[in-house]
Amino acid sequence: MHRSSEVKHLASDFNTRACECFGQPPVQPFESHCPVLTDRTVRVQLKVLKVKDGSVFFIRVKPDRTGVVTDGVKHSMNPFCEIAVEEAVKLKEKKLVKEVVAVSCGPQQVQETIRTALAMGADRGIHVEVSGKDYETLGPLQVSKIFAALAKKEQADLIILGKQAIDDDCNQTGQMTAALLDWPQGTFASEVTLEADKLKVVREIDGGLETIKINLPAVVTADLRLNTPRYATLPNIMKAKKKKITNVKPADLGVDVSSRLEVLKVDEPPQRQSGVKVETVHDLVEKLKEAGRI
Amino acid sequence: MIFNKVLRAGVQAGRRFQSTGPQAGVRAAIAASREAHGGFSFELTDQQKEFQEVARKFAREEIVPAAPSYDRSGEYPFPLIKRAWELGLMNGHIPEDCGGMGLGIFDACLITEELAFGCTGVQTAIEANSLGQMPVIIAGNDAQKKKYLGRMTEEPLMCAYCVTEPGAGSDVAGIKTRAVKKGDEYVVNGQKMWITNGGKANWYFLLARTDPDPKCPASKAFTGFIVEADTPGVQPGRKELNMGQRSSDTRGITFEDVKIPKENVLIGEGAGFKIAMGAFDKTRPPVAAGATGLAQRALEEATKYALERKTFGKFIAEHQAVSFLLAEMAMKVELARMAYQRAAWEVDQGRRNTYYASIAKAFAGDIANQCAADAVQIFGGNGFNSEYPVEKLMRDAKIYQIYEGTAQIQRLIISREHLGKFKQ
Numbered sequence: 001m002h003r004s005s006e007v008k009h010l011a012s013d014f015n016t017r018a019c020e021c022f023g024q025p026p027v028q029p030f031e032s033h034c035p036v037l038t039d040r041t042v043r044v045q046l047k048v049l050k051v052k053d054g055s056v057f058f059i060r061v062k063p064d065r066t067g068v069v070t071d072g073v074k075h076s077m078n079p080f081c082e083i084a085v086e087e088a089v090k091l092k093e094k095k096l097v098k099e100v101v102a103v104s105c106g107p108q109q110v111q112e113t114i115r116t117a118l119a120m121g122a123d124r125g126i127h128v129e130v131s132g133k134d135y136e137t138l139g140p141l142q143v144s145k146i147f148a149a150l151a152k153k154e155q156a157d158l159i160i161l162g163k164q165a166i167d168d169d170c171n172q173t174g175q176m177t178a179a180l181l182d183w184p185q186g187t188f189a190s191e192v193t194l195e196a197d198k199l200k201v202v203r204e205i206d207g208g209l210e211t212i213k214i215n216l217p218a219v220v221t222a223d224l225r226l227n228t229p230r231y232a233t234l235p236n237i238m239k240a241k242k243k244k245i246t247n248v249k250p251a252d253l254g255v256d257v258s259s260r261l262e263v264l265k266v267d268e269p270p271q272r273q274s275g276v277k278v279e280t281v282h283d284l285v286e287k288l289k290e291a292g293r294i
Numbered sequence: 295m296i297f298n299k300v301l302r303a304g305v306q307a308g309r310r311f312q313s314t315g316p317q318a319g320v321r322a323a324i325a326a327s328r329e330a331h332g333g334f335s336f337e338l339t340d341q342q343k344e345f346q347e348v349a350r351k352f353a354r355e356e357i358v359p360a361a362p363s364y365d366r367s368g369e370y371p372f373p374l375i376k377r378a379w380e381l382g383l384m385n386g387h388i389p390e391d392c393g394g395m396g397l398g399i400f401d402a403c404l405i406t407e408e409l410a411f412g413c414t415g416v417q418t419a420i421e422a423n424s425l426g427q428m429p430v431i432i433a434g435n436d437a438q439k440k441k442y443l444g445r446m447t448e449e450p451l452m453c454a455y456c457v458t459e460p461g462a463g464s465d466v467a468g469i470k471t472r473a474v475k476k477g478d479e480y481v482v483n484g485q486k487m488w489i490t491n492g493g494k495a496n497w498y499f500l501l502a503r504t505d506p507d508p509k510c511p512a513s514k515a516f517t518g519f520i521v522e523a524d525t526p527g528v529q530p531g532r533k534e535l536n537m538g539q540r541s542s543d544t545r546g547i548t549f550e551d552v553k554i555p556k557e558n559v560l561i562g563e564g565a566g567f568k569i570a571m572g573a574f575d576k577t578r579p580p581v582a583a584g585a586t587g588l589a590q591r592a593l594e595e596a597t598k599y600a601l602e603r604k605t606f607g608k609f610i611a612e613h614q615a616v617s618f619l620l621a622e623m624a625m626k627v628e629l630a631r632m633a634y635q636r637a638a639w640e641v642d643q644g645r646r647n648t649y650y651a652s653i654a655k656a657f658a659g660d661i662a663n664q665c666a667a668d669a670v671q672i673f674g675g676n677g678f679n680s681e682y683p684v685e686k687l688m689r690d691a692k693i694y695q696i697y698e699g700t701a702q703i704q705r706l707i708i709s710r711e712h713l714g715k716f717k718q
Contacts, residue, residue, distance in 0.1 A: 115344065231352060234382030234405075235395060237344045 065265045067136070077113045080162025082120075082229040084222040087192060088160050089121035089230075096194045097158070099123045103150060105143055107131035111245060118240035119232030125245035126150065130257055134250075137259035142250075144176035149253035151181060156217065158199070163188055163221040174221035184214035187221040342401055349383055349408035357412025364415065364541035365686055368533070370494060371416045371541045379450035383409065384420050385443075387431055387576075392439050393447035398642040399576055403583035403634055410587025414690045415541035417584050419452070422490035422542075424580060425698075426453035428573035429499045429518055433560045442497055442520055454495035456521075456547060457570055460487045464703050466501070466570065467512035471549060473502035473519065480504070480519065480559070482527075482552040488697075492545030493530045495523050500549075501570050504563050516566035520558040527552035538689030575641055578651040578698060582634035585658035585694040589630060592662075592669035592687050593623045599673055610672070619668050626661035633657050649711040656704035659694035666691040 060069045077085075091097045102117035104110040105128040114125035128146055130138055151159055159178075164171035178185035186192070186201030190209065193200040203210045204223050232240070250257045278284045288294045338346070357374055364371045378384050386402045388394025402424065410417040423446070430442055445451060462468040471484025482502050489498075498521045505515040521528065531546035560569055597620055600611035610616045633654040640647035666687040670677035677684045695701040 112340065112344075115340070119344065231348055231381050232344070233380065234345055234348060234386070236382075237341065237348065238395060241341065 061266050061268050066263055067266050077116055078162050078165050080222055083226050084160040084162050085117045085120050086227045086229040087222055101126060105130050105146055107135055114245055115240055116232055118243045119237040120230060124243055127245050127247050129247055129249050134257050139259060140170050140172035140176055142257040144173050144180055145255045146250055146253055147177045148180035149255055159219045161221045163223050174219050178219035183217050183219055185219045186212060186214055188223040189220050190223050190225040192220055342404055345401055346404045349405040352381060353408045353412030357416055361413035368540045370543050374416050375419060376450045378420060384423060385446050387424055388443045388447055392443040399579055400638040400642050403580050403638045406580045407583040407587040410584035411591045414584055414588050415539040418490060418539050418542045421580055423453055425455040425577045426499050428576050429560055429569045432572055433569045451496040452491045452494045454489050454491040454498045456486045456489050456498045457501045458488050460485055464700055471502040473504050473517055478556050479553045482549045482554060484549050487546045488544055489547050490542055490544055492547050493533055493543045497522050501566050512567050514564040517563050518560035518566035518569045519554050521554055525552050537692060539693055575647055575651050578655040579634045579638040581698045582654035582658035585662035586630040586634060588687055588691055589627045589662045589665040592665040593627050595683055596669040596672040616672055619672060623665045623668055626665055630658040630661050652704045652707040656701055659701055662691040662694045
């Protein structure tokens with residue numbers, strides 16, 4: 001009871017709060033499934049999100065227009081989450097963090113994604129089991145609740161997520177997680193430096209680069225230029241098999257994953273109309289004037 | 295769900311057995327999945343899928359863009375080889391106690407196919423390492439393994455397999471390089487030719503004749519040696535300019551009074567022929583996998599082009615003449631893949647796979663050439679041109695019908711094995 005009203009309050013407040021404090025663009029519709037939680041002194045938790053592979057070209061809308069076809073479409077780790085994993089592993093290699101925990105929410109298949117994170121250098125994984133209908137409607141709000149609960153349980157000091165998922169482009173989970181935990185956030189990070197017990201984050205914003213200093217514990221979301229993710233080497237893949245992945249259910253964390261959103265319809269973008277070829281620049285200007293464009 | 299559990303159990307069982315070698319692990323995993331599938335399975339383990347993913351990513355992101363310039367310049371692709379070494383994609387066969395991963399032939403084949411997709415020149419340079427190491431892996435004593443395999447895992451070194459001579463290729467028993475015992479050493483004189491990695495190797499596996507008596511049978515007349523490349527008297531020739539796989543380093547090597555300590559003899563005097571031939575059963579499946587990777591590349595390039603190029607009002611892929619060509623290419627690629635997988639699986643099970651290995655190599659070599667030529671055909675005039683990727687494939691494919699046992703020798707082996715089975 002208390003939790004849902006608290007969340008509602010936060011959600012409605014979120015827009016103003018976000019815009020005021022962090023110069024964020026307005027909240028966009030739901031997305032992302034799993035943030036990377038990283039822990040400073042004890043554990044770093046990473047979120048790894050399994051999305052439709054970025055190189056898949058032919059995505060089709062389902063006949064009932066409730067979404068896109070996901071059966072048989074290749075899924076892989078969200079590119080921004082890869083960058084998040086890489087950053088966490090780098091922090092561990094610099095001996096600034098003790099443990100990196102990779103977390104993913106979803107059905108059985110996300111274990112593969114967690115294993116990839118383990119092969120990149122994470123120490124252990126947590127698989128939050130969400131499947132079937134719940135998985136289809138899983139959105140940033142539910143995921144951020146799960147993450148907030150896990151962060152408290154695991155006593156994480158730093159949460160690193162990809163800034164957004166490339167399938168729904170929501171860009172919300174990081175921000176919501178920080179709000180739920182009442183932690184500071186450094187989003188769109190292109191550089192992260194640990195200084196004593198503060199985090200210096202260089203953020204990519206519309207106007208350029210903004211550098212902020214935030215206290216730990218904190219939430220960071222990774223942007224494209226933060227680093228270049230490493231390949232998982234074959235020996236590391238073999239070592240990753242020995243690393244543990246624990247299974248957890250959202251109910252165990254006291255999180256209700258039912259969605260407050262209903263997708264009304266999903267449409268393809270309109271077909272591109274064919275253009276008209278003109279001979280000269282003069283013709284082009286004439287045509288544009290005719291069409292009322294200039 | 296159940297299948298996943300069983301496979302995981304199988305893989306976990308495989309993990310428990312890891313220390314006793316990859317074969318045991320693979321057998322356990324296969325036995326576990328067999329229960330779920332009634333005895334036959336085309337499923338890869340999770341680990342195999344991950345290995346394949348890494349190799350695929352590396353090949354498509356790093357080898358494919360760099361391959362055309364290496365082909366034009368003929369420069370040895372050391373940066374790519376070093377990267378592959380760092381990722382653990384090379385030297386997979388080296389046992390764990392020498393610092394390697396002790397992978398089975400099947401896993402190595404999966405990786406090889408993906409690398410060959412990128413560039414077979416690069417893949418051959420990498421594969422030659424496996425060929426050179428195989429005699430040591432199967433016949434070396436502990437000291438030899440630790441010394442010569444150990445160093446390969448400590449830094450990215452190359453090795454080579456020195457058997458072919460200017461006057462003897464298929465007829466291995468006809469090689470003339472002589473090794474004469476003098477005290478605690480052997481003195482070697484002779485000429486080798488077409489040695490892949492000849493100019494880049496840190497050490498060679500050398501086959502030489504130790505018994506001068508022409509009546510001595512092949513199974514007793516030859517000895518296998520490990521030769522350090524910097525031994526005085528070892529003279530690599532110039533890098534040969536070949537039709538294809540031009541980034542791979544192929545040379546003649548002259549041995550002039552080269553002294554080899556007796557510690558570097560594999561097994562003992564006279565055991566060489568069997569070792570040299572035994573290595574092939576393990577290296578032919580990866581070569582077949584390489585040819586399949588090339589054919590797959592030809593198929594993908596041709597398909598992409600066919601869906602872009604238009605003629606007579608529609609995409610060329612919509613004309614049956616072209617779609618039938620693509621269909622036949624697809625048939626050949628799928629069958630070649632199944633053939634090398636069977637050959638690799640057989641040897642990983644601990645069985646003699648000569649029959650399947652020869653079938654895989656012969657078939658894959660032939661279809662690689664056919665698919666490459668068909669890809670050029672589909673590209674039309676563009677295919678003949680060096681700005682498009684398929685003419686390189688055609689040039690690279692030819693050697694698959696020649697090295698590691700020519701197409702004709704493979705047919706000899708297959709017929710011998712087949713008739714042998716029949717007569718039983």
